[in-house]
Amino acid sequence: MNQPDLKTILESMDIPASRLDITPGNVSWLLRNLQVRNGEHPDIRLAMHHLRNFRRVAAGMNPKPFKTQD
Helix, strand or coil, rough: CCCCCCCHHHHHHCCCCHHHHCCCCHHHHHHHHHHHHHHHCCHHHHHHHHHHHHHHHHHCCCCCCCCCCC
């Protein structure tokens, strides 16, 4: 199965349009607030994974692979 990219996932969620740009400030905001209105979204785990990896790479760390639920 092909996984959607972060931008596509975010566009299908209930978040302010100004938070769709993937910037360090927006990533921090999204990590704190994304699950409030989107906790039941089918791709919430994948979106949070992408956001955490963005933060890891920005800090000079290696990204982690996404683990699907069985």
